[in-house]
Amino acid sequence: xxxxxxxxxxxxxxxxxxxxxxxxxxxxxxxxxxxxxxxxxxxxxxxxxxxxxxxxxxxxxxxxxxxxxxxxxxxxxxxxxxxxxxxxxxxxxxxxxxxxxxxxxxxxxxxxxxxxxxxxxxxxxxxxxxxxxxxxxxxxxxxxxxxxxxxxxxxxxxxxxxxxxxxxxxxxxxxxxxxxxxxxxxx
Amino acid sequence: xxxxxxxxxxxxxxxxxxxxxxxxxxxxxxxxxxxxxxxxxxxxxxxxxxxxxxxxxxxxxxxxxxxxxxxxxxxxxxxxxxxxxxxxxxxxxxxxxxxxxxxxxxxxxxxxxxxxxxxxxxxxxxxxxxxxxxxxxxxxxxxxxxxxxxxxxxxxxxxxxxxxxxxxxxxxxxxxxxxxxxxxxxxxxxxxxxxxxxxxxxxxxxxxxxxxxxxxxxxxxxxxxxxxxxxxxxxxxxxxxxxxxxxxxxxxxxxxxxxxxxxxxxxxxxxxxxxxxxxxxxxxxxxxxxxxxxxxxxxxxxxxxxxxxxxxxxxxxxxxxxxxxxxxxxxxxxxxxxxxxxxxxxxxxxxxxxxxxxxxxxxxxxxxxxxxxxxxxxxxxxxxxxxxxxxxxxxxxxxxxxxxxxxxxxxxxxxxxxxxxxxxxxxxxxxxxxxxxxxxxxxx
Numbered sequence: 001x002x003x004x005x006x007x008x009x010x011x012x013x014x015x016x017x018x019x020x021x022x023x024x025x026x027x028x029x030x031x032x033x034x035x036x037x038x039x040x041x042x043x044x045x046x047x048x049x050x051x052x053x054x055x056x057x058x059x060x061x062x063x064x065x066x067x068x069x070x071x072x073x074x075x076x077x078x079x080x081x082x083x084x085x086x087x088x089x090x091x092x093x094x095x096x097x098x099x100x101x102x103x104x105x106x107x108x109x110x111x112x113x114x115x116x117x118x119x120x121x122x123x124x125x126x127x128x129x130x131x132x133x134x135x136x137x138x139x140x141x142x143x144x145x146x147x148x149x150x151x152x153x154x155x156x157x158x159x160x161x162x163x164x165x166x167x168x169x170x171x172x173x174x175x176x177x178x179x180x181x182x183x184x185x186x187x
Numbered sequence: 188x189x190x191x192x193x194x195x196x197x198x199x200x201x202x203x204x205x206x207x208x209x210x211x212x213x214x215x216x217x218x219x220x221x222x223x224x225x226x227x228x229x230x231x232x233x234x235x236x237x238x239x240x241x242x243x244x245x246x247x248x249x250x251x252x253x254x255x256x257x258x259x260x261x262x263x264x265x266x267x268x269x270x271x272x273x274x275x276x277x278x279x280x281x282x283x284x285x286x287x288x289x290x291x292x293x294x295x296x297x298x299x300x301x302x303x304x305x306x307x308x309x310x311x312x313x314x315x316x317x318x319x320x321x322x323x324x325x326x327x328x329x330x331x332x333x334x335x336x337x338x339x340x341x342x343x344x345x346x347x348x349x350x351x352x353x354x355x356x357x358x359x360x361x362x363x364x365x366x367x368x369x370x371x372x373x374x375x376x377x378x379x380x381x382x383x384x385x386x387x388x389x390x391x392x393x394x395x396x397x398x399x400x401x402x403x404x405x406x407x408x409x410x411x412x413x414x415x416x417x418x419x420x421x422x423x424x425x426x427x428x429x430x431x432x433x434x435x436x437x438x439x440x441x442x443x444x445x446x447x448x449x450x451x452x453x454x455x456x457x458x459x460x461x462x463x464x465x466x467x468x469x470x471x472x473x474x475x476x477x478x479x480x481x482x483x484x485x486x487x488x489x490x491x492x493x494x495x496x497x498x499x500x501x502x503x504x505x506x507x508x509x510x511x512x513x514x515x516x517x518x519x520x521x522x523x524x525x526x527x528x529x530x531x532x533x534x535x536x537x538x539x540x541x542x543x544x545x546x547x548x549x550x551x552x553x554x555x556x557x558x559x560x561x562x563x564x565x566x567x568x569x570x571x572x573x574x575x576x577x578x579x580x581x582x583x584x585x586x587x588x589x590x591x592x593x594x595x596x597x598x599x600x601x602x603x604x605x606x607x608x609x610x611x612x613x614x615x616x617x618x619x620x621x622x623x624x625x626x627x628x629x630x631x
Contacts, residue, residue: 038331106595118471125473129410132281179490187417
């Protein structure tokens with residue numbers, strides 16, 4: 001037979017486990033009780049989708065790569081078809097550039113060498129979206145090598161440097177400090 | 188003033204309808220029935236309302252036989268075949284595809300779903316809603332997956348809001364006015380009625396860590412488009428949108444579910460959203476670290492621009508139209524602000540020397556297109572039409588000189604209006620009308 005005490009304990013446990021996730025009327029939007037129709041999932045089961053790399057290197061995968069390997073992959077994977085020979089630009093923008101931003105005003109090319117503020121953006125974007133016709137087909141190691149190829153070509157790292165989860169976030173991007181947060185109060 | 192009264196009856200009214208230079212009339216002129224009659228009597232404006240004599244009337248061909256059969260999906264009149272979007276990449280080469288809304292051919296405030304602008308980076312994914320899932324994870328008490336059938340059971344809200352690409356109006360950065368249609372200049376903005384689940388409802392359920400500051404929504408499209416969005420916006424008014432203008436989302440608008448961040452840069456309104464990661468730092472993804480960081484004249488750049496600021500433009504008359512004869516025209520346009528509600532729109536017919544307040548279609552809604560109108564009697568001499576909007580936060584659309592001082596302009600004229608890509612232009616748009624009635628894009 002339930003006592004008042006066991007009843008309230010049961011209620012506490014059932015609400016407590018879900019962390020008040022699926023009950024209560026305190027939603028900010030005032031829409032009333034929570035439907036609670038989401039299915040819990042462990043982070044380990046989200047891994048295949050969780051491809052975002054943060055600027056501090058969070059979520060960079062194991063493995064490593066070099067510019068020499070990247071140069072070969074650049075041709076093998078067909079990167080040159082859009083970005084041109086030696087990544088100097090084709091029907092899509094150059095990845096390796098010599099010219100400086102100055103002199104073009106607001107029309108300046110936002111090159112990796114002179115504009116990009118974070119080396120991790122390269123890893124995230126290449127792995128996420130390249131090669132354009134077949135994104136997310138490169139191995140983590142291949143991505144490291146392509147990143148190394150682009151960074152070395154732009155003289156942002158030594159041509160023999162090894163890129164991995166530790167070294168990549170440490171690459172200094174020259175334009176890093178030239179960004180102004182437009183609306184700080186919105187963050 | 189007598190002309191303000193809607194129920195003015197038949198009495199003689201409209202002593203002076205002129206509201207600003209070059210023929211701008213008071214915004215309420217001609218709204219009332221009584222005024223029409225007053226006008227017919229030739230009072231006030233000094234212009235006769237009777238044109239050339241009309242032809243005798245006859246039954247037309249289409250009135251004499253049976254029409255075509257009604258189909259399951261409505262179709263437009265074949266006479267409207269030119270009311271279409273302009274495509275930047277109709278063959279779908281491996282680059283971004285843009286479709287621009289033909290504002291110069293539309294009226295009202297809702298953009299028809301099939302004419303809503305869209306930008307897709309690698310085509311439209313063909314997503315089965317029965318298999319699509321949305322996961323919320325990261326700095327939360329309990330990561331959770333929501334299937335579409337579950338999401339459809341949540342309480343929903345409906346609101347109007349515009350979506351505008353951060354790069355809309357980019358040709359306006361040109362140092363000389365680009366002679367292009369309104370559609371090419373400002374077609375990357377549209378307005379719909381959206382229905383969906385407040386994101387805050389789901390964030391409540393997963394339990395967000397108080398130390399979290401950002402969320403990283405990501406799409407199920409091929410490039411897995413992702414942006415960093417302050418959680419503040421998520422709690423404020425973000426919606427997981429399921430319906431657009433009453434029906435399920437258009438495939439190219441993010442079917443079966445997209446993130447809607449009212450008033451914020453279009454690219455952040457992630458389509459096909461399948462994952463939202465809660466974090467304490469932004470990811471500095473490609474689209475925020477590179478594309479949507481506008482370059483300033485001193486080679487610094489803005490980051491985290493987010494807000495589409497207060498803006499307006501005249502849709503009619505506009506570039507490409509021509510005024511056939513002097514006389515009465517209604518100037519009409521669109522105003523909107525990503526910071527709030529349109530409070531007032533001023534219109535000038537003399538390039539900004541004098542201004543009159545336009546009639547604003549009410550009730551104006553938060554972060555939504557707001558239609559404005561003002562009557563105008565063109566005397567046949569050169570005129571420059573422009574509009575300037577103010578929102579309820581007191582934000583005023585900047586004059587071009589002030590805007591360019593801070594944001595810069597190109598060193599050479601922009602030659603391809605679909606090719607130049609700076610962002611977040613919200614200064615004025617001016618239409619110069621010559622004595623022949625031809626309309627050009629001008630800076631005034």
